[in-house]
Amino acid sequence: MRFSRSFKEGAGSWFNIVLVLGICILIQYFISLHPKQWDLTKNKIFSLSGLSKKVLSSLHHRLNLWAFISPHDQSLEELIHEYRAASSEIRVHFVNPNSEPLTARKFGITSPPPVVAVKYQNNPPTLITQPDESRITNAINLLITGKKRVVYFLDEPGAPNPNSSGSTGYSQVIQAMTHENFVVRNLVLYKEKAIPKNASCVIEADPHYPFFSIEKKELLSYFHKGGRILFFIGFRTSPKNVNFLKSFGIEAGKNLVIDADPNVRLLGAGPGILVANHYGQSPITRPFEKTNTPSFLVLPLARNLLPSMSLPSAMKVSPLVSTSTFGQAFPLHFQGKKVQVTFKKPILSGKIPVAMTVQLPNLKNKKLPGRVVVIGSGSFADNQWIQDYANQDFVLNIVSWLSQSPNTLAIPPKNNQGQPLILDRVSAAQLLLLVFIILPGFGIAFGFSNWIRRRSL
Amino acid sequence: MKLRNVWIIWAKETKIAFASFAAYAAFTCFLFVSGYLFWAIVYSLAMNSSNPFGMSDVDVMQFVFRSLVQNLTLILLFLTPLFTMRLFSEEKRTRTIELLFSYPISDLDLMLGKFFGAITLMAFIVLPTLLYPLFLQLKHLAQIQWPVIFVQYLGMFLMGGLYISVGTWISSLNENTGTSFVITLGVLLMLWMLSWGINRFSTIKIAKILHQFSILIHFVNFSKGVLSIPDLSFYLLFIFFFQFLTYQVLQSRVWQGAKE
Structure with missing residues (x-):
């Protein structure tokens, strides 16, 4: 059976596309297994504290973390992602307890969300109610040290x-x-x-x-x-x-x-x-x-x-x-x-x-x-x-x-470096001028000059 | 690939773009809408700051610029098909593509030249918005963290690059610029909305997988000022893949219709 050159080249092209797509997905998969990120905010508000990172660096086995949180709890979701980014040993599972009540029941959760469950090695899952960085890290620390x-x-x-x-x-x-x-x-x-x-x-x-x-x-x-x-x-x-x-x-x-x-x-x-x-x-x-x-x-x-x-x-x-x-x-x-x-x-x-x-x-x-x-x-x-x-x-x-002991890690809450923005009358007028007159005005001026130039050709 | 050829195509594309009135119209509209957004966000924050019961210590970088860049990427989604619709469709319609193919320029040079030409046009429209943080800093209204701004704009450029690469591919498939515009807009909207109905909390496995392909989810870290390698690689690989698709379309003329 003989195929035309067009058919062969076409099939080859499709093969290349599937191959490149597969390679791209594989590369992305491997990169996401070892996520690396740099928080460029001044106070590192999207990074775990040094103490938390130190604790996570001593993880030598897979740690599963289930976050029973509302899909609208953005700040806690971001915190959980920071844990995931900090250690390749951490696997994160997000669970909406309202749509998956059976999963929540399986973990014995009776408190309203947010609740985080962490499981390390053969230990039963540890529940963390009202989770924040300090509580999650301390719970993980206790699991690692076995205390x-x-x-x-x-x-x-x-x-x-x-x-x-x-x-x-x-x-x-x-x-x-x-x-x-x-x-x-x-x-x-x-x-x-x-x-x-x-x-x-x-x-x-x-x-x-x-x-x-x-x-x-x-x-x-x-x-x-x-x-x-x-x-x-x-x-x-x-x-x-x-x-x-x-x-x-x-x-x-x-x-x-x-x-x-x-x-x-x-x-x-x-x-x-x-x-x-x-x-x-x-x-x-x-x-x-x-x-x-x-x-x-x-x-x-x-x-x-x-x-x-x-x-x-x-x-x-x-x-x-x-x-x-x-x-x-x-x-x-x-x-x-x-x-x-x-x-x-x-x-x-x-x-x-x-x-x-x-x-x-x-x-x-x-x-x-x-x-x-x-x-x-x-x-x-x-x-x-x-x-x-x-x-x-x-x-x-x-x-x-x-139950806090000298071994309890004292992780202070993050400093969000808030500052009031006081807009006086002069600044407000200058801002209005900049955003509504000067910048769009440049576009109109450039366009008009271009139109005149083209007419004169 | 010859850089000189890429440069020639880029210069041609840029010259054509800046000779058309559409570029200036897009520039004016984009800056007017983004200016309105910036003004509205800053004004609401200023109102809150002066309210004793309001948010007095809000992080300006997160409150103003995070929401600003998120909104700007949505506006870009509607503008980008305007830049990309004519990249190949117009050349095909006017038959100048045959002329281009007859030059000693490879398909790769042609594709990259056109891609960077569109990127330049996007930069021409987006970069003036950097005057917003500069204004706040010069007027001592806020302490601007420039590394955060850099990451936010990097994310915006990568998102724009993704739009352009999708648009370039669709343009290479069509002769009609209108069709290219509508299809590009539709595809980009689909990609944008991918994360709406499904999320990481979804109980359906396929939904969780699809969620990984959401272009919005990968933008979150950039908008916060966090440079994340998986997010960076997602956009670069996405751009690369659609550029590869465009290259395959350009290459197909060699074998389409060939009998032997």
């Missing part, structure tokens, strides 16, 4: 069983902490007599019965040696335990705090349920400053907190969560196991703190100082309330902050 942050839930007689899946248990928050690569263990302090050395932080949730003296001693000693404790204080917390908080610089009022702000009341909570979204300056609540993150907290039967009158001067007590300026506190009357509230006249009004942080000054031996967070609501983090609004994210933020 675990151990959280101890104090198991006290009379207090709700932490592992219980009932409404008063804490199984959901424990599960969320486990997903964030925390190891959560129970601790019966009066039996063990000491807080283990590997404890990143200790959680004491609504202790109904008074602490034994050995427990008090151990908690105080742990705090002063740089230990971290999270207290949930409610109506049913033993008054002696509430009194014990004074040793940490905190006093809890005998009252019920409500917020009469009409905007908050629109959310539909009853008077016993405080809805709060006023935060102090703290790394714990910094992620809530992002507008796309739900930042309301639900504190059932909240009581107010304030710095202790006999506060040791070295301790730094700061409000973490407060009511709006419409906050009011009404007195509580304890009659045995019954508690009554008199709504006649508030004993406090204005901005009332319901959660506080306490921090000791820096220690000399490079260890981080002791930290305590007190939340004035006993059932804030139990299974009944943890899924409401941002409660879970808030608890996870607290535990992350408390």
